[in-house]
Amino acid sequence: MTPDQYCQDKAAQNGSSFYYSFLFLPPEKRRAITALYAFCREVDDVVDECSDADLARTKLAWWRNEVSALFHARAQHPVTLALAPAIHRFDLPETRFNEIIDGMEMDLVQGRYANFGELQLYCHRVAGVVGLMAAEIFGRTQPGTLDYAENLGTAFQLTNIIRDVGEDARRNRIYLPQDELARFNVNSDDLLGGRSSNEFKALLKFQIERARDFYAHAFEALPLSDRRAQRPGLVMAGIYQALLRKIESAGDDILTTRTSMTPIRKLWIAWRTWLAA
Numbered sequence: 001m002t003p004d005q006y007c008q009d010k011a012a013q014n015g016s017s018f019y020y021s022f023l024f025l026p027p028e029k030r031r032a033i034t035a036l037y038a039f040c041r042e043v044d045d046v047v048d049e050c051s052d053a054d055l056a057r058t059k060l061a062w063w064r065n066e067v068s069a070l071f072h073a074r075a076q077h078p079v080t081l082a083l084a085p086a087i088h089r090f091d092l093p094e095t096r097f098n099e100i101i102d103g104m105e106m107d108l109v110q111g112r113y114a115n116f117g118e119l120q121l122y123c124h125r126v127a128g129v130v131g132l133m134a135a136e137i138f139g140r141t142q143p144g145t146l147d148y149a150e151n152l153g154t155a156f157q158l159t160n161i162i163r164d165v166g167e168d169a170r171r172n173r174i175y176l177p178q179d180e181l182a183r184f185n186v187n188s189d190d191l192l193g194g195r196s197s198n199e200f201k202a203l204l205k206f207q208i209e210r211a212r213d214f215y216a217h218a219f220e221a222l223p224l225s226d227r228r229a230q231r232p233g234l235v236m237a238g239i240y241q242a243l244l245r246k247i248e249s250a251g252d253d254i255l256t257t258r259t260s261m262t263p264i265r266k267l268w269i270a271w272r273t274w275l276a277a
Helices: 003-012 017-022 027-049 053-070 078-089 094-109 116-138 144-163 165-170 178-183 188-192 198-221 231-255 263-276
Strands: none
Touching (some): 003 078, 027 078, 144 198
């Protein structure tokens, strides 16, 4: 199996919305963004699949060393081998890859977020940074496109957090800011126990509206001259916004059931958005 095939399989195996946004790219860009996504999956899986925090830290430290090896032409892992052509072709800095790992490490030490400022740092590291690198791969020419990419990455992560609020709580992770839970009179124990209330429904509405605001800010920041090049991000946005609407319709069921969309639905949205962008 070639490094590119390894990354392709990694991207396709969980039916991610990101995978569908890559389908219409030219080969060089598709290989680059698929390798970047595979890197994110690898380091995210370290945290999600390791029950031993010390072992997870050791594995993330290995990935830091592998990132360094990538930038010194000594890569060994299929993902970093696949990334090697992309880091120079699209000017992807080493610091960005380490920021992503920083975000994954936050999950090992922080299961609660006092306020949105803390949560936004997490969103920047695990999603905003990915958006910034993706924008370069897709073909950024204007500074404003970076604002678009950062806001869009945060919007994606907020959507994920809302969708997974029940699942994350069962793993003792609560990403919704603690001061906002207090403002809406929602107890952390209610989330941990999957107990809904009118207060939780109001909190959920607040979180959904904030995610929508980040989508709006992203679209406002995207320069018209870069819009066509950034179509893959707009495809992802189309899928994620549809997911957010489905989450809103599900309401408090998200505490016990994971909201998702079928692959054919994602593909249809991807195709429609690509043609319209």
